[in-house]
Amino acid sequence: MLVLVGMGLYDELDLSLRGLQELKACDSVYVELYTSRMPGLSLSRLQELAGKEVRRLSRRELEEGAERLLEEAEHRRVALLVAGDPLISTTHSALRLEAEKRGIPVRVVHNASVYSAVPSAAGLHNYKFGRCATIPRASGAYMPETPYHVLRENLERGLHTMLLLDLTEGEEMSAAEGIEYLLELESRLGMGVFSPSTTAVVVAQVGAPECRITAGRAERLAELGEALGGTPHTLVVPGELHFMEEEWLRRFWVD
Amino acid sequence: MLVLVGMGLYDELDLSLRGLQELKACDSVYVELYTSRMPGLSLSRLQELAGKEVRRLSRRELEEGAERLLEEAEHRRVALLVAGDPLISTTHSALRLEAEKRGIPVRVVHNASVYSAVPSAAGLHNYKFGRCATIPRASGAYMPETPYHVLRENLERGLHTMLLLDLTEGEEMSAAEGIEYLLELESRLGMGVFSPSTTAVVVAQVGAPECRITAGRAERLAELGEALGGTPHTLVVPGELHFMEEEWLRRFWVD
Numbered sequence: 041m042l043v044l045v046g047m048g049l050y051d052e053l054d055l056s057l058r059g060l061q062e063l064k065a066c067d068s069v070y071v072e073l074y075t076s077r078m079p080g081l082s083l084s085r086l087q088e089l090a091g092k093e094v095r096r097l098s099r100r101e102l103e104e105g106a107e108r109l110l111e112e113a114e115h116r117r118v119a120l121l122v123a124g125d126p127l128i129s130t131t132h133s134a135l136r137l138e139a140e141k142r143g144i145p146v147r148v149v150h151n152a153s154v155y156s157a158v159p160s161a162a163g164l165h166n167y168k169f170g171r172c173a174t175i176p177r178a179s180g181a182y183m184p185e186t187p188y189h190v191l192r193e194n195l196e197r198g199l200h201t202m203l204l205l206d207l208t209e210g211e212e213m214s215a216a217e218g219i220e221y222l223l224e225l226e227s228r229l230g231m232g233v234f235s236p237s238t239t240a241v242v243v244a245q246v247g248a249p250e251c252r253i254t255a256g257r258a259e260r261l262a263e264l265g266e267a268l269g270g271t272p273h274t275l276v277v278p279g280e281l282h283f284m285e286e287e288w289l290r291r292f293w294v295d
Numbered sequence: 296m297l298v299l300v301g302m303g304l305y306d307e308l309d310l311s312l313r314g315l316q317e318l319k320a321c322d323s324v325y326v327e328l329y330t331s332r333m334p335g336l337s338l339s340r341l342q343e344l345a346g347k348e349v350r351r352l353s354r355r356e357l358e359e360g361a362e363r364l365l366e367e368a369e370h371r372r373v374a375l376l377v378a379g380d381p382l383i384s385t386t387h388s389a390l391r392l393e394a395e396k397r398g399i400p401v402r403v404v405h406n407a408s409v410y411s412a413v414p415s416a417a418g419l420h421n422y423k424f425g426r427c428a429t430i431p432r433a434s435g436a437y438m439p440e441t442p443y444h445v446l447r448e449n450l451e452r453g454l455h456t457m458l459l460l461d462l463t464e465g466e467e468m469s470a471a472e473g474i475e476y477l478l479e480l481e482s483r484l485g486m487g488v489f490s491p492s493t494t495a496v497v498v499a500q501v502g503a504p505e506c507r508i509t510a511g512r513a514e515r516l517a518e519l520g521e522a523l524g525g526t527p528h529t530l531v532v533p534g535e536l537h538f539m540e541e542e543w544l545r546r547f548w549v550d
Binding site for chain 1: 301303304307308309310311312313315316344379380381382383385388389391392395402403405406407408410411412414415416418420421422423424425426427428429448452454501502504506539542543546
């Protein structure tokens with residue numbers, strides 16, 4: 041059996057009671073930490089809780105070497121711990137699909153995900169969010185325009201946009217870098233979607249006790265640097281604001 | 296202090312270790328169960344876990360009587376337990392805002408929400424979901440068209456749509472009723488958005504051990520009734536499907 045256990049947002053205490061029960065019942069426990077980072081997570085405290093060794097898998101081991109994991113799951117109870125919700129990343133839904141194909145029973149223990157926590161932490165109404173997008177790390181000529189166009193489509197409809205920031209092998213993009221990325225695309229495409237005076241919200245370390253929310257004009261937010269709080273950051277560009285959303289953002293506004 | 300604690304999706308075991316810690320540290324604990332239902336939740340098991348009485352608040356007590364809750368939070372440590380993520384519903388974000396205005400420290404313990412769990416449980420890619428909508432209960436002339444238009448806009452962009460189903464004081468709408476609602480709007484508006492042969496996915500009791508996923512043509516799903524699994528149901532109408540999403544839905548397809 042393969043048990044996919046979500047770990048939530050910040051540290052090992054975000055594990056649910058059900059998730060912990062599953063870990064205790066498993067023969068072996070693996071953890072994957074490259075698709076997203078939990079800023080407060082301690083592998084040793086996690087092992088203490090589980091009462092057994094928790095082996096960390098590299099990207100290669102999971103994507104190419106999933107074979108070993110699945111073979112083990114055919115005759116033993118194997119848990120894979122994943123940050124956030126255990127099926128948000130396509131890597132893990134692919135693993136679930138492959139397991140099911142082989143007739144391996146799969147269990148899923150859901151948990152908090154940035155997809156639901158960031159909108160609510162930012163005080164913005166969930167049903168007013170359009171499609172979200174990820175801002176990748178530009179390198180040379182490589183600078184995908186998708187986040188810009190997703191933002192444009194949402195704003196045309198008055199919808200909010202959540203922009204996840206690239207995480208490549210532990211290298212986290214800051215909200216400031218994300219803002220620079222959008223400003224660069226604006227200067228190339230000039231469709232009037234995102235300017236230095238666009239209102240944006242930065243959520244730093246959502247789910248952490250010291251989770252910080254900052255709202256303001258894009259250029260101002262980009263200047264703030266570490267004052268925004270530690271990474272991971274998520275960037276939100278609001279569409280039309282309900283008065284209650286406005287009131288909430290004013291509490292976090294920087295001039 | 297006011298501590299807003301998310302309870303997750305199914306029962307008291309979805310509580311996070313952090314959430315449980317907070318309950319134990321609080322002077323009094325309240326629970327709100329009308330904005331969404333947790334099919335497996337037992338108030339008595341919850342009280343055992345918390346080691347103290349957990350008082351259930353009615354809609355009136357929370358919306359009109361929040362005064363009492365806030366006054367108590369001014370001098371004592373008060374927890375409010377909420378299904379799913381504690382800030383998704385505007386009722387609770389309004390409460391947070393009011394508390395902050397009065398200088399009452401607020402803590403939030405996030406948890407799994409249908410907004411992130413349903414897309415992943417349905418095997419559909421989160422970043423391909425457009426805006427979501429709620430299908431309310433029609434009564435006489437009252438039949439809002441919003442869910443139909445949200446669906447139309449998403450489909451025009453090839454995006455998936457999650458449709459939450461009305462929950463009025465414990466009266467849960469089934470996926471079949473949701474499908475009838477959309478078919479009725481189609482016959483009124485005739486914009487070719489939703490037909491008996493439209494592909495849809497029903498997720499029943501997401502997060503439950505017996506969570507059931509069923510995919511098929513809308514009219515077929517509506518016929519299935521209890522075979523879809525117990526409520527709460529969530530309805531998903533996919534847009535353009537990635538081959539991996541298609542493969543996943545085929546596993547749950549009914550003819």
